[in-house]
Amino acid sequence: MRVVYVDNNATTKVAEEVVEVMVPYFTQSYGNPSSMHTFGGRIAKHIEEAREKVADFLGAIPSEIVFTSCGTESDNAAIMGTLECYPEKRHIITTRVEHPAVLTLCKNLQKRGYKITFLPVDNKGNLDLNLLREAITEDTAIVSIMYANNETGVVFSIDEIANIVKSRGVVFHTDAVQAVGKIDIDMKKNNVDFLSLSGHKLHAPKGIGVLYIRRGTKFRPFLKGGHQENGRRGGTENAPYIAGLGKAFELAKKHLKEEQGRVKAMRDRLEAGLISAIPNVKINGDTEKRLPNTTSLGFEFVEGEAILLMLDRLGICASSGSACTSGSLEPSHVLRAMGVPFTYAHGSIRFSLSHYNTDDDINYIIEHMPKVISKLRELSPFTQYSKMAV
Ligand code: PLP
Numbered sequence: 353m354r355v356v357y358v359d360n361n362a363t364t365k366v367a368e369e370v371v372e373v374m375v376p377y378f379t380q381s382y383g384n385p386s387s388m389h390t391f392g393g394r395i396a397k398h399i400e401e402a403r404e405k406v407a408d409f410l411g412a413i414p415s416e417i418v419f420t421s422c423g424t425e426s427d428n429a430a431i432m433g434t435l436e437c438y439p440e441k442r443h444i445i446t447t448r449v450e451h452p453a454v455l456t457l458c459k460n461l462q463k464r465g466y467k468i469t470f471l472p473v474d475n476k477g478n479l480d481l482n483l484l485r486e487a488i489t490e491d492t493a494i495v496s497i498m499y500a501n502n503e504t505g506v507v508f509s510i511d512e513i514a515n516i517v518k519s520r521g522v523v524f525h526t527d528a529v530q531a532v533g534k535i536d537i538d539m540k541k542n543n544v545d546f547l548s549l550s551g552h553k554l555h556a557p558k559g560i561g562v563l564y565i566r567r568g569t570k571f572r573p574f575l576k577g578g579h580q581e582n583g584r585r586g587g588t589e590n591a592p593y594i595a596g597l598g599k600a601f602e603l604a605k606k607h608l609k610e611e612q613g614r615v616k617a618m619r620d621r622l623e624a625g626l627i628s629a630i631p632n633v634k635i636n637g638d639t640e641k642r643l644p645n646t647t648s649l650g651f652e653f654v655e656g657e658a659i660l661l662m663l664d665r666l667g668i669c670a671s672s673g674s675a676c677t678s679g680s681l682e683p684s685h686v687l688r689a690m691g692v693p694f695t696y697a698h699g700s701i702r703f704s705l706s707h708y709n710t711d712d713d714i715n716y717i718i719e720h721m722p723k724v725i726s727k728l729r730e731l732s733p734f735t736q737y738s739k740m741a742v
Pocket of ligand 1 (some may be wrong): 361362420422423424451453498500501502527529548551552559561633705
């Protein structure tokens with residue numbers, strides 16, 4: 353069966369060039385980089401080469417790059433590592449639309465006595481920066497605000513946010529898991545203290561991430577153990593994955609312009625094609641400040657899960673904007689925070705592209721999606737809809 357993979361914000365295909373770089377580390381260069389012998393010790397040099405590639409992509413210095421196991425670990429490390437440095441401060445600011453990697457941690461910290469401000473967003477998914485300004489107090493230990501939203505692709509004004517936070521002397525972390533490799537990020541030009549990223553969103557494998565820590569930023573390791581990563585993250589380095597991540601960044605540098613050109617053009621064509629062929633469709637989120645590969649579309653009067661099942665039968669892999677909570681399909685926390693009307697929120701589908709997608713993939717979706725929606729609307733229990741002309 354044909355597979356059209358448009359779920360790249362969930363995870364991406366590992367680039368073949370990345371796999372090629374990784375393989376020798378499993379069976380040939382398998383030594384421990386901390387070993388005294390040359391066989392292991394030389395791996396350390398390869399890890400440093402990968403670190404340089406990541407740093408080069410981000411406009412960082414290599415010593416600011418700490419390898420972790422995933423985006424979730426990087427997010428947890430930034431927040432917990434900062435709280436440990438400022439034990440007297442008990443306030444954290446974040447947003448209502450963060451990924452669970454930040455949101456669940458903050459809710460957990462709230463139960464442990466921390467005060468958490470969850471900033472709201474408007475109906476386009478944007479923040480009111482005055483609310484951020486008002487929320488910062490003497491007690492604020494860290495502000496953690498994502499770079500780009502995984503569901504809608506909405507991009508926050510991180511440079512401006514970092515300036516606001518830093519002007520008040522507070523630590524700033526951004527979860528850039530969805531932004532890295534898709535939009536320009538230059539750590540030389542911003543005031544961000546911590547930035548998280550994850551390999552599997554940019555054609556490296558699952559299980560490798562990075563926490564960028566600006567030089568001079570106070571930090572205590574989240575994973576306490578050995579002296580690896582300059583004492584900032586215990587645990588034997590995952591050499592194959594680190595080498596693979598280095599290669600993925602080399603490729604990402606090459607593909608960044610394509611992401612903002614060809615990939616964006618495919619996304620725009622997909623969006624326009626579906627909106628013109630299907631009545632009652634709305635784009636969720638700001639269409640200007642958005643990742644070039646993502647669209648979240650609300651199809652009124654249909655269930656997202658039903659759409660996904662029918663798309664699945666056609667080999668189209670996408671995601672819905674719902675979370676299955678205790679048996680009921682609740683719209684996601686992101687769509688709820690944006691106040692997306694429930695008839696649209698329930699039928700929201702996210703398509704997220706990569707440079708592996710082709711024009712044929714887009715044609716295929718545009719050809720089949722209208723039939724899927726009209727079939728589901730015929731069966732829809734929403735009586736209102738039966739009165740509408742399709
Ligand atoms: N942050 C965002 C915005 C994400 O989209 C994801 C994954 O979907 C994560 C964090 C978690 O990354 P990982 O799967 O590497 O733990």
